[in-house]
Amino acid sequence: MLTGLHAIVFSPDAARVREFFADVLELDSVDAGGGWPIYAMPPAELAVHPTDGPTSHGLYLMCDDIERTLATLRAKDVEVVGEVRDAGWGLLAAIRLPDGSELPIYEPRHPTPGR
Template identity: 50%
Template sequence: MFVGSHVIIYSNDADADRAFIADVLGFPHVDAGAGWLIFRLPPAEIAVHPTDGGERHEFYLMCEDIEALFDKLAGAGVEVSRDITEERWGRLAGIPLPSGAGLPVYQPLHPVAYNLPD
């Protein structure tokens, strides 16, 4: 029925954030025209959480080893913008985009769905 998902990050400096995602994070991409890059993401999953407030959506990049990821990113000059915290569901941290926006990253400690067979 569905062939994928499309995530949008709104940015105050889209060109810088696109360059960071392409050059530093190394995500493969296509140019949809005039430098409008669209990136291939790793496999994904979706969770639905209850809320008492308004609806909102969040985007996290998942990794298998958060320390190894941050060691690799440090080699590219990327500093952690949100120190690692231990949550019951995973190890959570964040990296800054050039625009100043934070990009949450986590190492799941829960069963994952992104590698389930079709």
């Protein structure tokens, strides 16, 4: 029934964030038309968490080795926000995007489908 998942990052500085995804994270892309890149992503998973507050949706990058991944990103002058923390379900950190926003990244400690 479903064939994939399309995620969107909204940014006031979309051009710089697109360059970051292409040049720093080295994501392949295709032109969706009019110069709008669509980036290839590694396999994805989707979780649904309960909330008593307003609904929201989150985007997290995943990696196999958080320390090695963050070292690679630091070598590319990516700011890592705070220290890696153990969230129980994974080792969690965040990276700063060129627009100043943070993008969480984690090494899962939970089973992952399709791996």
